[in-house]
Amino acid sequence: MNEKFETHEHDVLIIGAGGAGLRAAIEALGHGASVAVVCKSLLGKAHTVMAEGGIAAAMANVDAADDWRTHFRDTMRGGKFLNNWRMAQIHAQEAPDRVRELEQWGALFDRTSSGDILQRAFGGHTYKRLCHVGDRTGLEMIRTLQDRGVHLGIDVYMECAVTRLLKDGDRIAGAFAYWRETGRFVVFKAKSVVMATGGIGKAWRITSNSWEYTGDGMALAYEAGAELIDMEFVQFHPTGMVWPPGVQGILVTEAVRGEGGILRNKEGERFMERYDSEKMELSTRDVVARAIYTEVREGRGTEHGGAYLDISHKPAEYVKRKLPSMYHQFRELADVDITQGPMEVGPTCHYMMGGIRVDAETAQATVSGLFAAGEAAAGLHGANRLGGNSLSDLLVFGKRAGAAAAEHAKRSTPVNIEAADVEKAAREMLEPFERAAGDSPYQIHRELEELMQNYVGIFRNEEDLQKGLAALDQLQQRAAGVKVEGSRLFNPGWHLARDLKSMLTVAEAVALSARERKESRGAHSRIDYPKYDETWAKQNNVIVRDGDRMRLKQTPIDEMAPDLRKIVDV
Amino acid sequence: MSANATFNIFRGDRLGGELKEYEVPVAPGMVVLDALHYIQGHAAPDLAVRWNCKAGKCGSCSAEVNGKPRLTCKTRLDDLPLAEAVTVQPMKSFPVIKDLVTDVSWNYRVNRKIPPFHAPESVEWKMDQRDVDRVQEFRKCIECFLCQNVCHVLRDHSKQEQFGGPRFFVRVAGLEMHPLDDVSRTHLLKDELGIGYCNITKCCTEVCPEDIHITDNAIIPLKERVIDDYYDPVRWFLRKLKGKNNGA
Numbered sequence A: 001m002n003e004k005f006e007t008h009e010h011d012v013l014i015i016g017a018g019g020a021g022l023r024a025a026i027e028a029l030g031h032g033a034s035v036a037v038v039c040k041s042l043l044g045k046a047h048t049v050m051a052e053g054g055i056a057a058a059m060a061n062v063d064a065a066d067d068w069r070t071h072f073r074d075t076m077r078g079g080k081f082l083n084n085w086r087m088a089q090i091h092a093q094e095a096p097d098r099v100r101e102l103e104q105w106g107a108l109f110d111r112t113s114s115g116d117i118l119q120r121a122f123g124g125h126t127y128k129r130l131c132h133v134g135d136r137t138g139l140e141m142i143r144t145l146q147d148r149g150v151h152l153g154i155d156v157y158m159e160c161a162v163t164r165l166l167k168d169g170d171r172i173a174g175a176f177a178y179w180r181e182t183g184r185f186v187v188f189k190a191k192s193v194v195m196a197t198g199g200i201g202k203a204w205r206i207t208s209n210s211w212e213y214t215g216d217g218m219a220l221a222y223e224a225g226a227e228l229i230d231m232e233f234v235q236f237h238p239t240g241m242v243w244p245p246g247v248q249g250i251l252v253t254e255a256v257r258g259e260g261g262i263l264r265n266k267e268g269e270r271f272m273e274r275y276d277s278e279k280m281e282l283s284t285r286d287v288v289a290r291a292i293y294t295e296v297r298e299g300r301g302t303e304h305g306g307a308y309l310d311i312s313h314k315p316a317e318y319v320k321r322k323l324p325s326m327y328h329q330f331r332e333l334a335d336v337d338i339t340q341g342p343m344e345v346g347p348t349c350h351y352m353m354g355g356i357r358v359d360a361e362t363a364q365a366t367v368s369g370l371f372a373a374g375e376a377a378a379g380l381h382g383a384n385r386l387g388g389n390s391l392s393d394l395l396v397f398g399k400r401a402g403a404a405a406a407e408h409a410k411r412s413t414p415v416n417i418e419a420a421d422v423e424k425a426a427r428e429m430l431e432p433f434e435r436a437a438g439d440s441p442y443q444i445h446r447e448l449e450e451l452m453q454n455y456v457g458i459f460r461n462e463e464d465l466q467k468g469l470a471a472l473d474q475l476q477q478r479a480a481g482v483k484v485e486g487s488r489l490f491n492p493g494w495h496l497a498r499d500l501k502s503m504l505t506v507a508e509a510v511a512l513s514a515r516e517r518k519e520s521r522g523a524h525s526r527i528d529y530p531k532y533d534e535t536w537a538k539q540n541n542v543i544v545r546d547g548d549r550m551r552l553k554q555t556p557i558d559e560m561a562p563d564l565r566k567i568v569d570v
Numbered sequence B: 001m002s003a004n005a006t007f008n009i010f011r012g013d014r015l016g017g018e019l020k021e022y023e024v025p026v027a028p029g030m031v032v033l034d035a036l037h038y039i040q041g042h043a044a045p046d047l048a049v050r051w052n053c054k055a056g057k058c059g060s061c062s063a064e065v066n067g068k069p070r071l072t073c074k075t076r077l078d079d080l081p082l083a084e085a086v087t088v089q090p091m092k093s094f095p096v097i098k099d100l101v102t103d104v105s106w107n108y109r110v111n112r113k114i115p116p117f118h119a120p121e122s123v124e125w126k127m128d129q130r131d132v133d134r135v136q137e138f139r140k141c142i143e144c145f146l147c148q149n150v151c152h153v154l155r156d157h158s159k160q161e162q163f164g165g166p167r168f169f170v171r172v173a174g175l176e177m178h179p180l181d182d183v184s185r186t187h188l189l190k191d192e193l194g195i196g197y198c199n200i201t202k203c204c205t206e207v208c209p210e211d212i213h214i215t216d217n218a219i220i221p222l223k224e225r226v227i228d229d230y231y232d233p234v235r236w237f238l239r240k241l242k243g244k245n246n247g248a
Ligand SMILES: Cc1cc2nc3c(=O)[nH]c(=O)nc-3n(C[C@H](O)[C@H](O)[C@H](O)COP(=O)(O)OP(=O)(O)OC[C@H]3O[C@@H](n4cnc5c(N)ncnc54)[C@H](O)[C@@H]3O)c2cc1C
Pocket: A015, A016, A017, A018, A019, A020, A021, A038, A039, A040, A041, A046, A047, A048, A049, A050, A051, A052, A053, A054, A055, A056, A137, A138, A160, A161, A162, A163, A196, A197, A198, A199, A208, A209, A212, A216, A217, A251, A350, A351, A373, A374, A375, A376, A387, A388, A389, A390, A391, A392, A394
């Protein structure tokens, strides 16, 4: 081991302090492990805090007919049957208990008239299923988990960014990171590592995601040899803000439609009739996003290139009570009073269905000692995620990952970290300071966002994807030569230089997988292959590292268990 | 709207620093955080700024804009007098790390002192929406720490060791008024969080971006509780019992 760097040793290292990471930490601690959580931002600021609409669980508090089977069926249908069905089953079965547990740890949900947790309608869910707290469900969730975790005794290393996973032969041995405040390096030694790092939305120009969403977990796991799966499936949420320019992409929660919001084009036509006359505004996100995009492209968009979303037919007091943060967001940032008139909305890059390939029961990745949960992991959502299924995913699989990681650590012999690996990780971080010339990381990032927006967006075709891949190749070369200014003290430019590498790796995985899947399914729409294809119904794209190259392969989807098949065939 | 705006931004670290001038092109609806990002992307790549949601939901982007504590992601340029330079400085009550980033770790240490939620065994998990509504106000807090920044007990008198600050009175109120909570935090309020130091100036309430009525709805009722419980412990017991019945 290297004595030069600050080193911390724990049984389980959890990278990420969102819902998935915190739930995993609480569980691992309960299994007797010593647990560290690292995160890039301050504690409580992860994406989970921004979640608005709610958490999906078949509690049947509002619609008594709901049960896990219906939730399972909805999830599989929403995901166009590419989902890992075992994960979808576990998720539907365990989500209600995870919500109750959260309540017992102090989360306060809105109530029904009989005093139970209130549930609201959301796209693709047959019944009213989303447990919520107005439109700030994620805040309630993360505070509850954060306080419980801290009081149980997890060690939190905040504003500490992991830049590399460390291995001992074929197994995970820990991670290399740096303190953002001082720029000093730090080594974490651990027998188990849980990736709970979230998504990759920052690779697109129009996005609801924060600076943290640079695909680190996926890229680090890939570099360490883990497989990524379903990378072509990027969710564009139908309703982001479109005006003014500075707020473009900021999310307008689906709860607006869940509470009765109506979509219209500039001619006043309720256009969802033409795309899904049955579910209308509450169709799945892939369908609604494409519908809005098509309306705009065909000249029926609003002044700023979106669609109108209107909830002003509901009583103003009701809107303010059920959608308070939307009310404030539009009033303060766009000068629009949503109780009086419509909002302008358009698609925004929102969520990554793909990610680290994991085992359904244990959340273990394809590298020994590595686990993944939450948005960084893949499988549950298939080709398209239903709203509300992420928050439940975080709890269900965060818990499982934490338990499995703790048990793995118990069974493992001590790990060893090679000094040479640590030196290499440190050198990689310092190089950008030493270059005499080079692009600014911000310049490369702007070009990446533009490229992904234009070539790897909602609608795709062979030519664009080829162009995108060629441009990515060029950007990767330039990114390897970026120059950083200033010192190591809290330096966002320096940080971005490292984030770029992760973003570019993940962007390449997305574009490669998208080019390969010659069909349209869920969030992946190929203009040149607009239909479902039988062959592609039966396989997932898998990305794996092969020396210094990225390799794409296909793996068949397991035959669904007969009892589950019966449920979805209804 | 004018084409350009001038920003004077604090650049420096624990050892000191100064205001530096930057020019930023103005777009409609632009907020101060957009301007900071523009400066990062074009003039000062190492400008240290915290942010996450860009929509007033995470409480990361607090700073002092023209001397007023604000969320920079919710401060519109068209609400500022752009004829003069806009000054952006870090929150004054916390030690500077670099530029606009301050060391807020003290807040996390205070939070650790507060006993978490606990419900009586075998409680039925039923609650009335009206009881829930009463506490939701406190639970909206996004931990921007702007209230901590303006409170004179911390800002001018540096009572960090004796005083928890408005944020944590809000937090305690969110727990104490939870319909099913059965823990008493009045000793904590009095002895560890020093609620007595608050002399109800309401500066905290004025800056809260979540419009939480910190003083009227959290601090004053908590002060009353401290007095009640101090002189009449039976009342605490009755209140908790009542809360439980309300919920059932
Ligand atoms: C605006 C918005 C609204 C949403 N609303 C809903 C909703 O209503 N219902 C729903 O189900 N879903 C919703 N989602 C989706 C859902 O919020 C996210 O998918 C989910 O919160 C992700 O949680 P997570 O635990 O996987 O990751 P996050 O909460 O994003 O946490 C990721 C963590 O990883 C850390 N991290 C990342 N990289 C590194 C690194 N290199 N080193 C150290 N730490 C690192 C980060 O600092 C962070 O702590 C919404 C998303 C957004 C953006």
